[in-house]
Amino acid sequence: MSLPHPDAxxxxxxxxxxxxxxxxxxxxxxxLARSDAITGLVCGQLCGLTSKTNLTYHVAKLRExxxxxxxxxxxxxxxxxxxxxxxxRFPGFLDTVIASAIDLPLVDITLRQLHEAVQx
Amino acid sequence: MSLPHPDAxxxxxxxxxxxxxxxxxxxxxxxLARSDAITGLVCGQLCGLTSKTNLTYHVAKLRExxxxxxxxxxxxxxxxxxxxxxxxRFPGFLDTVIASAIDLPLVDITLRQLHEAVQx
DNA sequence: TCAATTGTTCAATGAATTTTGAACAAGGAT
DNA sequence: ATCCTTGTTCAAAATTCATTGAACAATTGA
Numbered sequence: 001m002s003l004p005h006p007d008a009x010x011x012x013x014x015x016x017x018x019x020x021x022x023x024x025x026x027x028x029x030x031x032l033a034r035s036d037a038i039t040g041l042v043c044g045q046l047c048g049l050t051s052k053t054n055l056t057y058h059v060a061k062l063r064e065x066x067x068x069x070x071x072x073x074x075x076x077x078x079x080x081x082x083x084x085x086x087x088x089r090f091p092g093f094l095d096t097v098i099a100s101a102i103d104l105p106l107v108d109i110t111l112r113q114l115h116e117a118v119q120x
Numbered sequence: 121m122s123l124p125h126p127d128a129x130x131x132x133x134x135x136x137x138x139x140x141x142x143x144x145x146x147x148x149x150x151x152l153a154r155s156d157a158i159t160g161l162v163c164g165q166l167c168g169l170t171s172k173t174n175l176t177y178h179v180a181k182l183r184e185x186x187x188x189x190x191x192x193x194x195x196x197x198x199x200x201x202x203x204x205x206x207x208x209r210f211p212g213f214l215d216t217v218i219a220s221a222i223d224l225p226l227v228d229i230t231l232r233q234l235h236e237a238v239q240x
Numbered sequence: 241t242c243a244a245t246t247g248t249t250c251a252a253t254g255a256a257t258t259t260t261g262a263a264c265a266a267g268g269a270t
Numbered sequence: 271a272t273c274c275t276t277g278t279t280c281a282a283a284a285t286t287c288a289t290t291g292a293a294c295a296a297t298t299g300a
Contacts, residue, residue, distance in 0.1 A: 013220035021141025100133035
């Protein structure tokens with residue numbers, strides 16, 4: 001049940017770009033950006049995007065690239081964006097990605113609010 | 121005989137991410153970033169990266185995504201980064217990409233070739 | 241204990257991407 | 271004109287990536 005994550009300083013942009021160069025994974029990022037920045041989501045809440053099995057695959061890709069954190073929580077997996085690590089490593093990058101991953105007119109939380117939520 | 125380029129406002133980040141999520145294409149970006157920003161490079165100066173045929177393929181990918189501009193120049197193709205368009209569309213994004221593409225170990229183009237490239 | 245929930249693993253398939261070589265086209269130089 | 275250089279096109283092959291289903295594992299709750 002070990003879920004290996006790269007350390008913040010091991011995150012490379014080529015790997016991040018490869019992970020984000022896919023529509024399904026970009027959609028996952030969009031969902032996470034819209035969700036509560038702190039609690040994140042569990043995989044089941046992302047299943048509208050693809051099948052359960054396939055979601056495991058894409059979530060692993062994002063985790064291995066250092067884009068998301070996946071924490072076991074009982075039988076679930078709590079998924080959060082590694083916002084702080086990515087902001088430190090590549091300032092501004094994640095904001096740009098999120099802005100285009102959120103393709104909705106109805107956004108229930110603004111980017112600024114997301115930022116502030118993380119600071120607390 | 122001009123090649124099709126997307127207008128600046130037609131450039132989408134998902135397409136750009138897909139284009140940059142590849143090591144060969146990132147290496148091309150690295151070479152262009154090191155070259156003279158105005159004159160750019162011709163394809164032949166990038167051939168250390170891959171075969172001539174394959175280069176045509178990757179350069180087309182980058183062009184179609186709106187990352188580079190390709191201008192016919194006699195029998196050559198002058199390749200430049202679309203810095204301004206990308207900076208306007210996704211502020212800071214290209215700088216971040218370049219910072220990590222600039223020192224890709226994958227590039228086996230020699231220093232001499234680079235020198236000639238910049239002077240040309 | 242038993243059943244339901246949540247997600248993983250594995251092997252196989254399908255699909256898309258990347259790479260290659262041969263033949264070709266266009267422009268420049270001699 | 272004829273070569274030479276530079277790059278393209280096309281079809282095929284190689285490779286990588288994404289998707290699926292069946293069987294499994296771990297946890298929770300009745």
